[in-house]
Amino acid sequence: MFLDSDLLMSALRALTPILLAALGGALCERAGVFNIGLEGMMLLGCFTSVATSWFTGSPWLGVLAAALAAAAYSLILAVGAVTLKGDAVVLGIAMNLLAVGLTSFLLRTVFGVQGTFDDPSLQGLPLIGGFSPLAHLSWAAVAVAALLLSRHVWGLRLRGVGEAPDAAATLGVRPATYQYGVILLSGVLCGLAGAQLALGNVTLFTENMTAGRGWIAVVAVMLGRAAPLGVLLAALLFGLAEAAGFRLQGLGLPQQATDAAPYVVTLGALFLTTARRRRTPRPSGARS
Amino acid sequence: MTRTSLAGALRSPLTFSVLAGLVIGALFLVGTGADPLTAYEAVVTGALGGDGIGATLTTTTGVLGLALALAVPLRAGLINLGGDGQMVLGGITAAVTGLNSPLPAPLTVVLALLAGTAAGAGYAVLAALCENRLGVPLLVSSLLLSYPAVSLASYLARYPLKEPGSSLPQTRALPDGVALPAFGDSTVTLGLVLVALAAAAYWFTDRRTALGYEIRMTGLNPRFSAYAGVERRGLTLRLMSVSGGLAGLVGAIGVLSFPYRFVDGSLTAPGYTWTGLTAALLAGAAPLGTVIAAFFFAVLQVGGLAMERTTEVPRELTQVLQAIVIVFLAARLRFPRRLFRKRVTV
Numbered sequence: 001m002f003l004d005s006d007l008l009m010s011a012l013r014a015l016t017p018i019l020l021a022a023l024g025g026a027l028c029e030r031a032g033v034f035n036i037g038l039e040g041m042m043l044l045g046c047f048t049s050v051a052t053s054w055f056t057g058s059p060w061l062g063v064l065a066a067a068l069a070a071a072a073y074s075l076i077l078a079v080g081a082v083t084l085k086g087d088a089v090v091l092g093i094a095m096n097l098l099a100v101g102l103t104s105f106l107l108r109t110v111f112g113v114q115g116t117f118d119d120p121s122l123q124g125l126p127l128i129g130g131f132s133p134l135a136h137l138s139w140a141a142v143a144v145a146a147l148l149l150s151r152h153v154w155g156l157r158l159r160g161v162g163e164a165p166d167a168a169a170t171l172g173v174r175p176a177t178y179q180y181g182v183i184l185l186s187g188v189l190c191g192l193a194g195a196q197l198a199l200g201n202v203t204l205f206t207e208n209m210t211a212g213r214g215w216i217a218v219v220a221v222m223l224g225r226a227a228p229l230g231v232l233l234a235a236l237l238f239g240l241a242e243a244a245g246f247r248l249q250g251l252g253l254p255q256q257a258t259d260a261a262p263y264v265v266t267l268g269a270l271f272l273t274t275a276r277r278r279r280t281p282r283p284s285g286a287r288s
Numbered sequence: 289m290t291r292t293s294l295a296g297a298l299r300s301p302l303t304f305s306v307l308a309g310l311v312i313g314a315l316f317l318v319g320t321g322a323d324p325l326t327a328y329e330a331v332v333t334g335a336l337g338g339d340g341i342g343a344t345l346t347t348t349t350g351v352l353g354l355a356l357a358l359a360v361p362l363r364a365g366l367i368n369l370g371g372d373g374q375m376v377l378g379g380i381t382a383a384v385t386g387l388n389s390p391l392p393a394p395l396t397v398v399l400a401l402l403a404g405t406a407a408g409a410g411y412a413v414l415a416a417l418c419e420n421r422l423g424v425p426l427l428v429s430s431l432l433l434s435y436p437a438v439s440l441a442s443y444l445a446r447y448p449l450k451e452p453g454s455s456l457p458q459t460r461a462l463p464d465g466v467a468l469p470a471f472g473d474s475t476v477t478l479g480l481v482l483v484a485l486a487a488a489a490y491w492f493t494d495r496r497t498a499l500g501y502e503i504r505m506t507g508l509n510p511r512f513s514a515y516a517g518v519e520r521r522g523l524t525l526r527l528m529s530v531s532g533g534l535a536g537l538v539g540a541i542g543v544l545s546f547p548y549r550f551v552d553g554s555l556t557a558p559g560y561t562w563t564g565l566t567a568a569l570l571a572g573a574a575p576l577g578t579v580i581a582a583f584f585f586a587v588l589q590v591g592g593l594a595m596e597r598t599t600e601v602p603r604e605l606t607q608v609l610q611a612i613v614i615v616f617l618a619a620r621l622r623f624p625r626r627l628f629r630k631r632v633t634v
Contacts, residue, residue: 080619094614101607108602256443260436274423
């Protein structure tokens with residue numbers, strides 16, 4: 001049997017980091033900030049969680065430190081794009097590059113190893129009900145984000161800031177405050193995503209271990225049209241692709257085919273949805 | 289007049305970014321217990337001294353090639369993040385051509401270069417079509433297409449095209465003579481000249497032709513240029529084909545230089561794509577600036593190894609330095625005017 005509960009379980013495990021990061025990206029998108037620094041914030045979260053868990057012996061402190069570190073890191077985007085009105089795309093690319101360099105540098109100076117830090121005594125996250133606690137948190141976060149955006153005054157103001165910042169400012173809502181808020185929140189979420197990747201899915205740190213997952217999250221934001229439930233579905237698609245890839249590898253397909261699978265599936269899904277969207281007239285005011 | 293323009297140059301975000309990068313790099317060095325001056329001196333002497341200059345020029349070939357590849361679309365405000373995939377496809381195509389061509393060796397070299405360029409260009413055009421026809425942003429389509437291409441080349445080098453009997457993931461060596469001529473005993477090949485010619489062609493197009501003007505205007509203000517009659521989709525397609533072609537050329541050059549074969553990972557490992565993108569961003573895709581920035585980063589990259597040997601500071605620091613420069617540049621930070629006003633009036 002190819003589609004069975006095992007596959008679904010491994011898909012749900014692969015889903016968590018993408019979902020957390022994509023939620024952060026979706027909130028930013030709603031507030032009018034194009035955040036492509038997810039990959040870098042996530043990678044920093046990976047390293048911080050592993051380093052903290054190693055030195056304190058507590059994976060929980062690792063998770064906390066990852067969230068704080070990535071949030072602090074996200075200030076680069078907040079200050080650069082919101083306050084100084086710099087180019088968010090270039091800032092995002094630079095943040096991703098900086099994270100690769102910084103984590104590789106720290107890996108060598110702090111742990112004195114190159115490539116991978118892997119130690120049997122490194123504490124990973126325990127499972128609760130078969131899933132990482134961060135997986136439960138990610139599902140709760142989807143619900144909270146969906147309710148917040150559609151029902152709470154903060155969500156309404158946030159969307160207002162994204163769709164018509166001048167109008168929002170006229171009504172006494174300060175766009176910068178909301179944009180700082182969501183960027184910091186996306187930092188926290190990406191830090192958690194990194195902690196899940198490095199202390200949940202596996203228990204180690206490897207250079208550049210996010211391997212494009214932050215970019216998949218950026219695509220998930222596009223696919224899901226920056227709505228929490230849409231993002232959940234998009235991330236689930238990626239999780240299934242990754243899980244199916246591992247399964248196919250078990251059936252004798254070369255590893256390279258399975259490595260490429262998530263990206264091909266994501267691109268395919270992107271084609272299908274944008275092709276359909278192009279036939280239906282775009283609602284006025286929506287951003288391309 | 290010269291004083292104010294000098295002050296203007298010093299006040300430019302570029303100067304600030306590079307200086308800030310060097311200062312923060314020095315703080316990192318102090319933090320790891322090394323002497324910043326010794327370390328920076330090691331970078332410069334290591335990269336430009338007799339032992340390092342060959343490696344620096346070889347690295348410059350790759351970094352400048354990719355920097356130009358990414359600068360061409362960037363000049364029009366388009367970002368191609370798929371350099372790795374385009375380069376690797378160019379490399380593997382050149383390897384296949386070189387191994388199977390029935391032509392005499394010199395013609396095979398030319399054919400392999402052309403085939404590699406065409407492969408990179410074709411793959412980049414695919415990303416452009418994704419944006420033009422399917423509405424997937426170029427930034428995303430080019431990057432997502434890059435991963436499967438790298439996987440494909442890796443698969444080919446490990447299974448169907450693998451050198452029989454070898455334990456390494458590499459193709460067979462190219463036949464005798466199927467190689468770019470090298471300068472003396474060095475690893476620097478004619479590839480550097482090809483890349484330099486590409487830079488000259490880019491400079492000429494940018495400065496002296498109507499197309500170059502259209503590209504710059506599109507980069508400065510896409511709506512204005514569209515109003516003035518620049519057809520954006522066609523421009524995207526053309527720029528991406530040149531961009532991918534250059535990336536493919538770098539891949540082909542890599543295969544036609546030592547060790548004269550396609551080795552899985554050897555094209556992507558030096559990080560030409562990201563270093564090249566950093567250089568192009570730093571220079572704002574201006575032709576001359578891109579050349580200077582690419583050389584600067586090649587010096588950092590090669591000098592980083594020398595720094596690691598002398599001070600035991602990991603060479604990854606140079607990567608940190610590059611990224612910091614771009615962070616500051618993107619945030620458009622500069623020295624406050626006050627600092628300079630004094631100097632100009634006094």
